[in-house]
Amino acid sequence: MDLVTPPPSAAPVGLRAMAMVARAAQGGLVDTHRVLLDTAQRLLLRTELDIDMLSEVDAATLAQHFDDPALARQLIRGMIVMSLAVGPAAPAQIELIGRFAAELGVDEPAIRAIEHLARKEMVRFVLDLHRRSNLRDYIDNQYRNQGGVFGVIKGLLEFKGVIHDDALAARFKTLAELPDDTLGRCLFDHYDGNGFSFPGEAGGFPVGAVFHDVGHVLAGYDTSPEGELQIASFQAGYRRTEHAFFTVLFAVLVHTAGVNVAPFPMPKHPGRIGEGDLAARMLHALQRGSQMTVDLGDDWDFWQYAEVPLAQARQRLGVPPLGAEYRSGVGIYGPPIGRW
Template identity: 25%
Template sequence: MRHIDHRQSDAILGAMRQVALAAGGPLTHADTASVMAAARYLLRRPDLTDIGTLPAIEPMDLQSLLDEPELKTEAIKYLTVMTMVDGVLDRKKVGRVLAYSRALDIEESYLTEIVEAASGHVTWSLADMTRQNMESITGKSWGDADPMPWLLPYGDGKADPELAERYEALGRLPEGTFGRALWAFYKNNDYAFPGNPSALNERFGTPHDSTHVISGYDTSARGEILVSTFTAAMHPVNPMAGHILPVIFSWHLDIKINAVAGSTSGGLDPNEFWHAWARGREVKADLFSPDWQVWDWVERDLETLRLDLNVTPPGVPQ
């Protein structure tokens, strides 16, 4: 996203604050921390110290100040996240986001998802998130097909021992290499290597777990939200509908999407979330690209690889 001036950044941040206030209650810690972190990491406003100084931006104000389609699209994403950062999807906040999106003439599938979920049609929203996620990962139209046979392809006599052994052999690489770190990630989390009967599809599991290793985010609820946010910025194919909303629903709103994904409440770190977004946007590779191959990376030194890819260090929980 190009450089934006202070009036534009203040307008986006002010609109984020207005969404947070739409339910009528006081701002929560998550609301305030989110606006501050978005200012620092995404809108390059480290000078902002008090969100109370932001203007009370109305939808037409935002429309008049944001002049580029990319900027308008990005702003509505930030506003959408503000409907959920405090752990509840509130209809009044969703309505406020819709007012801004109409003013900016933004129509996106993720907006439909939050509208339907806030209206009680959660099953439909989850199904659409699943479809969007599968299309983002596979690069193909998905429709209404059950994702589980694709996600778990090695059962029912379809195991691939040679593939599993290739991953197991990563443990013989030198300490400090990316491949050895990936092997240790699987072992430390008791994950099955691709090819084993209980393993996830290599097409999904390997890029996802490699992103954990590259980004430095763990497999806690917090870490899963962060790694998927990093992924959405790195691999901008259905980023909101297919990556960010599903993990917030799963790991922050405690809404279970499928048998593979877990769920809990309160996993969103309102500071590091926006940092993960910024980190993913700056990385010089896309691990979910069809032409990315883990085997091209396994012998490389992990820290050198991070440096070459412009992967900055993650923040710590606050």
């Protein structure tokens, strides 16, 4: 999933449309929306417009400036994130996004998912979300590489704590014997340091989802809510599937819209995305992920890299440096609360 920079002529028009979506929120345009709009201006659009002076734009005019399909889809997805910035999208926001999408010729399944949420059609919402979300990616990966349907059932039962696989857990625990600077040892420290169960243990992630944890190690993001929003953006960036955006959508729903679609309890904190420079960090993470040369979710074999030094693994996989302005110490956002 690449990040596209709009041409100078399109940037202010797209910003006007984004502001319209923000104003259509139930409480109108609030500080969180302003942060998202200002971040987009500073990092993507290269504009310095007064948000309060932005006029409305009709769908036809918007379509004239966003005739590139990739750019049009990115704009619609930005509107979806905007609509979830402080809670579930309001009906007026969904109607507006749908109108823009129709004029732009963008068929974005995420619109239908959040529309079900707005209508409180929760079964439809959950089904529509998860058949495209990162959880579906983990299940598909488990199916392809861990024994088909039996492997999926086994992984889910381990995750639920019903059964355990001592041999599998032991294999992951042997990573502790590797040198400190290797990717494998760093993954062991990720599990051990956060108090997570190892794959194979009761409550451990299925092997098909381990690439998510490897991503934490490679990218350098912790497991706080802020870290999870960044790793979701990073993961969406390197994924090359049609529905990579749903990885970001999942994290935004959980960590800033206050809608828990994770398989375990999560804290509610509406508007989190507008705090500090988190929105900028997410864009930076998405860009870093998009520059990777390998899609970790596409049957990538971690064990071939387990003994490789972390710095070398990052280089081989094309992981760009985090950047001094975005480096954070462990626990800077508070204690880890889980993972998804």
